[in-house]
Amino acid sequence: MPDPDPFWWRDAEPSRPRKVEGGIQINSSRGPVARTWWSQRFLGVLESLGMGGRLSRGRTYARAGQIVALDIDTGGALATVQGSRPAPYQVRVGVPAFGKAEWGAVAQALADDASYAAALLAGEMPRDIERVFEAVGLSLFPAESRDLAMDCSCPDYAVPCKHLAAVFYVLAERFDADPFQILALRGRDREALLAEVRARRAAAEEEAPASGGALADVMDRYWSAGGALDEQLTGPRTPPDALLDQVPPFPIAVRGEQVTELLRPAYRALGSAE
Structure with a gap:
């Protein structure tokens, strides 16, 4: 006769979580969670x-505000x-951080392209x-499973469990509001990265006159825009309703709906009319 209480379920957590006062919850009450491409x-x-x-499995936890910190x-x-x-x-949730030399190579590549620097700034x-x-x-982003470490103190054998999954959804919404937190996971916060990009661009500008005679060689096309100018001036578009994802939840709801969700169709309509 099969064991009515298999060992992997004996310590399993009941389905209904304890309510958390003031917990961290995602703003999206339904539909997709992530609003930006990243x-x-x-x-x-x-x-x-x-x-x-x-x-x-963790979406309900994330929407209910079960994350304490x-x-x-x-x-x-x-x-x-x-x-x-x-x-x-x-x-x-762990991801490998890049070393100083690796971030130096990234910063140099970003500094070499004015469009990257402008977007980051x-x-x-x-x-x-x-x-x-x-x-x-x-x-x-993590390229394979070994690039992502996941640990939870719950008895659930599944990885990710619903607690880990809830954290992923909250992380996605945090990234919506501040994309630099993705880079922070890899070892560079906004201030440090931008400072390094600025320093490398400034160093390159100081070295430019040392080439001697280079300006005279390009005077015939100095004022020409170049074929790639349109691409450089075209940056990523922020979704028209992204601002709503940064608004704290209202203490009241309208017919059971968050005010931000009621406003979202209007913001999207205004954005599509541009």
Whole structure:
């Protein structure tokens, strides 16, 4: 006769979690969570690693605000997630951080292209920034399962469990609001990266006159725009409703709907009319 209580379920957590007051929750009450291309890419990579079905288990946790605390730092994120048991679970998501030499190569590549520098200074993530990392032998997002460490103190044998999955959704929304947190996971925060890019561009400008006679050689085309100017001036477009993802949840709802979700169709309509 089969064991009515298999060992892998004996310590399994009941389905209904304890309510958390003031927990961290995602703003999206339904539909897709990620609003920007970089957050969509982040979740897409996780799904490509075979985690798609398991990720959906944590969406309800993320929307219910079951995450008590979340800290993002070099090499990963640490979170505390409340389940159905009295003590919340400790969750860790780890990614390998790049070294100084690796970040130097990335910063140099970004400094060499004015369009990348302009987008970063404007707080945008250049759409093809992944190519910059690939060109120096790196991957901005986890490329395979071994690039992603996942730990949770819960008894669930599945990886990712719903607590880990909830953290991934909150991370995606954090990346929507601040794409530089993706880079921070890999070892460079916004201020450090931009400072290095500026320094490298300034050094290149100081060295330019040393070539002697170079300006005279290009005077016939000095004022020409060049064929790639349109591409350089075309930066990534922010979704028209992205601002709503940064608005704190309203204390009241309208017919059960968050105010931000009621406003979202109007923002999108205005954006499509441009």
